[in-house]
Amino acid sequence: MxxxxxxxxxxxxxxxxxxxxxxxxxxxxxxxxxxxxxxxxxxxxxxxxxxxxxxxxxxxxxxxxxxxxxxxxxxxxxxxxxxxxTKPTVSIDEHELVFREKQDVEDQVMASYTYQDIRHAIDQLPEHHRTVVVLRYLQDFSYNEIADSLDLPLNTVKSYLFRARQQLQALLHEYQKGGVRG
CATH class of the missing domain: 1.10.1740.10 (RNA polymerase sigma factor, region 2, helix turn helix motif)
Structure with missing residues (x-):
């Protein structure tokens, strides 16, 4: 860096x-x-x-x-x-995903919906859970780096990530069942 x-x-x-x-x-x-x-x-x-x-x-x-x-x-x-x-509001990210040329239109549409649904689910997390998810999975920080960045004990970071993953699973349960976006 x-x-x-x-x-x-x-x-x-x-x-x-x-x-x-x-x-x-x-x-x-x-x-x-x-x-x-x-x-x-x-x-x-x-x-x-x-x-x-x-x-x-x-x-x-x-x-x-x-x-x-x-x-x-x-x-x-x-x-x-x-x-x-400010009062948090849930919104869908307007940025488009970059698609490979070989993907067909249906795959692009489904990927876009999936991205939007995941982003929507992350937005619904409590602020402290959202922050650790962003740092871990979107910024690729280690647990120790997250703990240092947020001035939290390492076990608290692990706990927040565990709970955030549980919440995301609950919010995205229809994907786990093989369901489609409604």
Missing amino acids: VEPGTIQAAQSGDREALITLLREIETHVYRTAYYILNNEQDAMDAAQEALIRIYTKINSYEEKAQFKTWVQRIVTNICIDKFRR
Whole structure:
């Protein structure tokens, strides 16, 4: 991800290093914000706020934690604060899935419905469960990285993921039975 030398240079006041650092993480920051908030405008606002906070707090970063978990903690906390300030609404993601040319139209339609249903189910999870699901399965964080990012005990992260998977199974039960979207 980010070179340690770039981080140290940014902390030393090297403006170019700081700009490079922010450019390297901006997509990751936005993606996390979008998956947590499920709203493009809110995600853009949260990502911008997170990048500004990283810019102003870069000197508070200590190398005892991984840089990506430090960044993740900042963006996640901003998203959680934003989520708490606004009443959550469930919406379907308007972004289209990228399909391979060889898939037929029916497969594309079913894949799109499946994606929308999974996204809809994730949106229905409580905020803390949704956050760990996003970090684990969409951002590919390890359990330890999630615990560090959210400042939670490792067993709490495992418990949240276990409960979130149970809730997702219940919400998506018709897929388990081989049913179709109604």
